[in-house]
Amino acid sequence: MRTEAENQKRVSELLAREWRMLVNGELVPAPEGRTLEVTSPFTEQVIASVPDATTDQVEEAVQHADAAFPEWRDRGPVARAELVRKLADVVEEHLDDLALLDAIDGGAQIRVMAGDVRAAATIARYFAGLALEIKGESVPATPTGVHFTSRMPWGVVAKIIPFNHPLLFAVRNIAAPLVAGNCVILKPSEITPLSALLLAELAKDVFPPGVFQIVLGNGPDVPRTLVRHPLINRIGFTGSEPTGQSILRDTADTGFKEVTVELGGKNALIAFPDADPAKVAAGAVKGMNFTWSGQSCGSTSRLLVHESIADQVLKEIGALLARHTIGSPLDPEMDQGPLVSKRQYEKVLDFIARATDDGAVVAAGGGRPAEYDTGYFIEPTILDNVDPASHVATEEIFGPVLSVIRWGDADDPVAIANSVRFGLTGSVYTNDLRVAHRTAQRLETGTVWINDAGPHYLGMPFGGFKSSGLGREESLDELLSYTQLKSIHVLT
Numbered sequence: 001m002r003t004e005a006e007n008q009k010r011v012s013e014l015l016a017r018e019w020r021m022l023v024n025g026e027l028v029p030a031p032e033g034r035t036l037e038v039t040s041p042f043t044e045q046v047i048a049s050v051p052d053a054t055t056d057q058v059e060e061a062v063q064h065a066d067a068a069f070p071e072w073r074d075r076g077p078v079a080r081a082e083l084v085r086k087l088a089d090v091v092e093e094h095l096d097d098l099a100l101l102d103a104i105d106g107g108a109q110i111r112v113m114a115g116d117v118r119a120a121a122t123i124a125r126y127f128a129g130l131a132l133e134i135k136g137e138s139v140p141a142t143p144t145g146v147h148f149t150s151r152m153p154w155g156v157v158a159k160i161i162p163f164n165h166p167l168l169f170a171v172r173n174i175a176a177p178l179v180a181g182n183c184v185i186l187k188p189s190e191i192t193p194l195s196a197l198l199l200a201e202l203a204k205d206v207f208p209p210g211v212f213q214i215v216l217g218n219g220p221d222v223p224r225t226l227v228r229h230p231l232i233n234r235i236g237f238t239g240s241e242p243t244g245q246s247i248l249r250d251t252a253d254t255g256f257k258e259v260t261v262e263l264g265g266k267n268a269l270i271a272f273p274d275a276d277p278a279k280v281a282a283g284a285v286k287g288m289n290f291t292w293s294g295q296s297c298g299s300t301s302r303l304l305v306h307e308s309i310a311d312q313v314l315k316e317i318g319a320l321l322a323r324h325t326i327g328s329p330l331d332p333e334m335d336q337g338p339l340v341s342k343r344q345y346e347k348v349l350d351f352i353a354r355a356t357d358d359g360a361v362v363a364a365g366g367g368r369p370a371e372y373d374t375g376y377f378i379e380p381t382i383l384d385n386v387d388p389a390s391h392v393a394t395e396e397i398f399g400p401v402l403s404v405i406r407w408g409d410a411d412d413p414v415a416i417a418n419s420v421r422f423g424l425t426g427s428v429y430t431n432d433l434r435v436a437h438r439t440a441q442r443l444e445t446g447t448v449w450i451n452d453a454g455p456h457y458l459g460m461p462f463g464g465f466k467s468s469g470l471g472r473e474e475s476l477d478e479l480l481s482y483t484q485l486k487s488i489h490v491l492t
């Protein structure tokens, strides 16, 4: 493992390059030298200028993708999967550099971002391995005919991703549509674009021109041009609820498109009275993803704990957080870096202030750690006695803030958990198998963990109920969703 100084040195080397997008197999700048600035959330300094594409350039990319599609589709799944595996290999070979870029422009800890790069390669190989599962079915519709379905790619697919797992999402989100025979245009987050732009360099010689392209732009113009484009029939989006709504409106206005939206969460961890307080505390800390400063859609940011064990659980959480370290994202000894941006930092502080106005009590953290004057750091914050109907308990914060809601025998914790409009994940701590199963059935969420919080299991569909989104990923369902069914009737 490299030291912080060694990481810093390598980052300086990496940042010395000219950043380019990938269009039609070429690494290209934006026209007229248009750039946008990338700021480090640790130093608060500008660390890179990256291309800021025009909508004409997006149009060009769509035309190239459309032209490349027939040949890519007709290669067949095994040949396509081979190239996706090759991409996984190249990503893994550049693991350290990709993780360093994610750490420096996103702020999350280097060890964690290295885990993201490994996961990205694994997921790409998983989808490559499923290539021959793109199958149809035969139906005995007539006694002598042959009636079967065949799965066809959509054509050009737009993938729009958020800031919080830049490289993981860049690779994970393109693997399934590429294996399924689509050409993909990726739009990374303008807040954390660096690892995707290094990916552009790495992928340039892996895929034929036009099959995989990366465009980047400041503000909504570039992604909206993709969303509204008549040649794009399939959009995969991961990000916030308002952007998801905007995409659905845009697609309704511009044609009939298949859209997946993976959105936010306000996830509950329910601790029943028979649960071990130490295990609940460990689950609550792990589920909060403090190592990403809580910036993860699946974070269990509401702890619904029975009043009989609440004090003990909070004491155990306090002990765990006392060992939690905050510092440079490039220091491998640290647990947590800064939040991604000033905007995110200010938003989280506003949430904390409003929560205390609404009667919540700060049981741990509550603001910037005393030892840092620069960097968008916020300590892991525990808010106790939170009203389940209050702003902090119902809106996604996307920061290191855990709201503790105590419940008693007269309350129904599942009803409290379900009372928010989101439905991404839920977690249940109990030793009673009957309670565990009943609660899992009643929770209105796409994922439920029993006696755990946080992990994703490849092959198990991930996605949200209610306002947490439409569609499922990380599974065969995702691969098949990048195809459309055709029924063929052969009559003899």
Ligand code: NAD
Residues within 6 Å of the ligand: 160, 161, 162, 163, 164, 187, 188, 189, 190, 219, 220, 223, 224, 227, 238, 239, 240, 241, 243, 244, 246, 247, 262, 263, 264, 265, 296, 297, 396, 398, 424, 463, 464, 468, 469
């Ligand atoms: P965001 O919605 O602000 O941005 C996401 C992407 O959408 C960016 O690339 C952005 O440039 C683009 N975009 C902006 N305006 C657009 C428009 N009008 N049309 C199309 N695209 C547009 O999200 P963010 O702040 O980057 O990410 C945080 C959010 O993502 C949180 O709400 C989090 O819960 C969610 N998220 C969800 C999942 C999941 O799997 N459900 C995973 C990670 C993050």
